[in-house]
Amino acid sequence: MGISNNMNISLKIAYVMVLSAALYACSSDNMLSSTEDAVRGAISYSPCQREDGDKWGLVDLQGNFIADGMFDNMPTNVVFDHFFVMDKDSLYTLYTIYPTVKYVNDRKYQDVGFFSCGLCPVVTLDGHIEYIRYDGSTAINLSTLDGIDITEAGVFHDERAVIVSDKGVGFIDTEGNLVKNTWYMSVMNYSEGKAVVMGLEQEGLHPADRRESIINKDGISIFTMPRFRHPLDGFREGLLPAHQRTEPGVFYLYNEKGEEIAVLNCDSFNPVSNGKFAFTMLIKGKDGTIKHKWGLMDITGNIMAEPKYDHISDNGHVYIGYSNKTVWLINEKGEKIKRLDASRTSLHREAYKDYDKSIILIDSAGYGRFADAMGNVIKPDLKLKHIEQNIQNMVCSE
Numbered sequence: 001m002g003i004s005n006n007m008n009i010s011l012k013i014a015y016v017m018v019l020s021a022a023l024y025a026c027s028s029d030n031m032l033s034s035t036e037d038a039v040r041g042a043i044s045y046s047p048c049q050r051e052d053g054d055k056w057g058l059v060d061l062q063g064n065f066i067a068d069g070m071f072d073n074m075p076t077n078v079v080f081d082h083f084f085v086m087d088k089d090s091l092y093t094l095y096t097i098y099p100t101v102k103y104v105n106d107r108k109y110q111d112v113g114f115f116s117c118g119l120c121p122v123v124t125l126d127g128h129i130e131y132i133r134y135d136g137s138t139a140i141n142l143s144t145l146d147g148i149d150i151t152e153a154g155v156f157h158d159e160r161a162v163i164v165s166d167k168g169v170g171f172i173d174t175e176g177n178l179v180k181n182t183w184y185m186s187v188m189n190y191s192e193g194k195a196v197v198m199g200l201e202q203e204g205l206h207p208a209d210r211r212e213s214i215i216n217k218d219g220i221s222i223f224t225m226p227r228f229r230h231p232l233d234g235f236r237e238g239l240l241p242a243h244q245r246t247e248p249g250v251f252y253l254y255n256e257k258g259e260e261i262a263v264l265n266c267d268s269f270n271p272v273s274n275g276k277f278a279f280t281m282l283i284k285g286k287d288g289t290i291k292h293k294w295g296l297m298d299i300t301g302n303i304m305a306e307p308k309y310d311h312i313s314d315n316g317h318v319y320i321g322y323s324n325k326t327v328w329l330i331n332e333k334g335e336k337i338k339r340l341d342a343s344r345t346s347l348h349r350e351a352y353k354d355y356d357k358s359i360i361l362i363d364s365a366g367y368g369r370f371a372d373a374m375g376n377v378i379k380p381d382l383k384l385k386h387i388e389q390n391i392q393n394m395v396c397s398e
Contacts, residue, residue, distance in 0.1 A: 039116065041353040045078035045097070049386040058083070058097075059387065061348065061358035063370035063379040067101050077391045079114040082134060091125070094136050105136040111395040117156040117174050121395045129153045129397050131161075131176070140176035154394045158190035160217060162394070168200055171219070180219025189393070191234035193217055194256070214240070214258065223258030236272050239299060253299060262301045267292060273316025273349070275299050276332065281307045294321070296332060305334025315347045317356035318373050329359075329375045340375045346387070360387060 045058040045066050055069040058078060066078070073086045075095070082104075084092040091108040095101060111123035119131040119139055129150055131140040142150045142163065152164035153172075160171045160179060168183030171190070185203050188196040194214050202210040212231055214222045225231065225242065229252060232241045239261075240254040251269065253262040269279035276298055283293040295307035296319065305312075309321040312330075320340070321330040327345060329338040342361035346368065349355055359371045367383040 039080075040350045041355075042079050042116070043077050043352045043391075044081070045083075047074045047077065047386075047388045047390050048384045050383075051385050054385075058101075059384070061352060061354045061360075061370065063382050066097050070101065074388060074390055076112070076114065077389065079116075079391065080118075080134075082115050082120070084109070084112045092122075094132070096134070104134075107136050111397075113153075113155045113393065113395050114391045117159055119156055119161075119174060121153045121155060121161070123395050123397050127397050129395060140172075142172075142176065145172070145176070145178060151398050152394050152396045154189070158193055158217060160190045160195070162187055162189060171195070179217075182219055188231070188234050190217065191236065192238065192256075194222065194235050196231045196234060196240075208245075222256070225254075225258075233271060237275065237299075239272055241269075241272070262299060264297065264301050266297065269297070270314060272299060273314065276304065276314075276316065278312040278314050278319075279307070283307055296334060304332050305330070308334065313345060313347050315349050315355060318347055318359060320345050320347065320359070338375050340371075341377075 045060050047056050048059045049056055050069070056071040056074050057068040058066045058075060060066070071085050072088070075085045076083045078097055081096055081098045083095050083097070085095055086092050091110065092112045093108060094104040096104055108125055109122040110125065110127070113121040115134065118133060122130055122132055124130055129142040130138050131142070131153070133139050142153055144150065145163070145165070148165045148167055150163050150165050154162035156174065159174050163170055163172055165183070168185060169187050170183045171179040171187070173179060183200060184197045185200050186198045194216060196212050197215055198210060198212050208228065211225050211227060213224045216222055228244050228246060229242045230245070232243060234240070235256070238256055242252045242254060244250065244252070249265060249267055251264040251266065252260055253264065255261050264279070266279040266281050270277045276296055278294055279297050280292045280294050282290050284290050293307040294309040294312040295303055296305035296312065297303050309323050311322040313320040319330045319332065321328045321334065321336070327340045327342050328336045329340055330336055340361060343364045344362045346360040346362065348358070357373050359373065359375060360368045361371050361375070361377065362368045367385055368387050369383055370378045372378060
């Protein structure tokens with residue numbers, strides 16, 4: 001079964017999160033993306049196929065269809081009851097599922113994001129960037145901003161969206177105003193009311209001397225990162241993860257005041273969820289070989305589950321451990337609860353409705369089945385070849 005992630009972030013933006021992607025232990029069976037910052041439960045349905053070559057439908061995490069074999073091309077995920085479908089000319093049309101599945105209007109788009117704060121970034125047929133409302137009408141026209149050409153625009157996070165121009169990278173509010181009238185060298189999306197930015201004045205410095213700042217929703221600096229310390233992502237649960245490139249195997253957690261509250265000794269880790277995260281460490285086996293093994297750690301750096309698994313997938317509520325080609329439901333201590341009838345699994349995170357109540361079990365032939373949080377199959381007769389993630393965080397007019 002294909003588990004894809006089409007969330008494109010342009011290299012032109014030089015997002016700090018792009019640089020940190022390799023340091024996070026993200027894999028295809030643990031769907032991590034910038035949708036984590038979207039409103040909890042906003043994504044209700046995902047595109048799916050029963051077999052390769054079939055028409056596409058839309059299904060939720062409990063195996064319920066809102067559309068079954070309805071579309072020739074893969075639709076996007078349903079976010080706040082709306083989604084897009086690409087036609088034979090590679091143009092998108094806006095659809096709604098309320099009260100039934102239908103297209104909203106006849107407008108076509110070259111590129112689309114997803115809805116947040118009631119607005120969605122799109123690229124029109126004439127190459128202009130707009131934010132549209134649920135009814136497809138234009139809310140913000142971003143062809144230019146104060147006479148400056150805008151080439152890319154992102155989905156809103158915390159009522160702020162990333163935009164890109166030749167001047168740099170900035171944020172707009174839901175009225176289309178440039179926050180603090182400021183452009184930056186690089187940024188991360190807002191999360192929990194704060195964003196990581198690097199000012200344009202840093203561009204001429206040696207990379208080792210560049211320092212990121214944390215700003216609030218008004219663009220006011222809250223604190224500046226210590227020298228050599230670089231954030232890996234935005235805030236989650238009041239914590240900002242960072243690393244120091246000269247110290248491999250060591251990570252740091254900062255609170256909202258910029259105070260270092262924990263030092264994590266590990267090689268990589270997943271984003272924190274419910275005060276815990278999966279991590280990896282190099283462990284020497286009985287045969288003398290050294291391999292990365294996975295465990296669970298809390299936000300103080302205390303190891304809750306010793307690193308003994310080949311991999312751990314988690315979403316803060318469900319923990320899956322892989323060991324010797326078997327898949328186990330495990331608890332926070334790493335203890336095996338139940339062997340799962342699967343070759344691998346897929347977990348979702350906060351942006352998905354019922355994410356904490358479901359596991360997708362994938363067999364050796366690549367077919368997925370829906371199970372509850374205890375690994376019990378919900379609909380034994382339902383198997384799907386593809387259950388996809390198909391949304392992107394940025395649109396580009398070039």
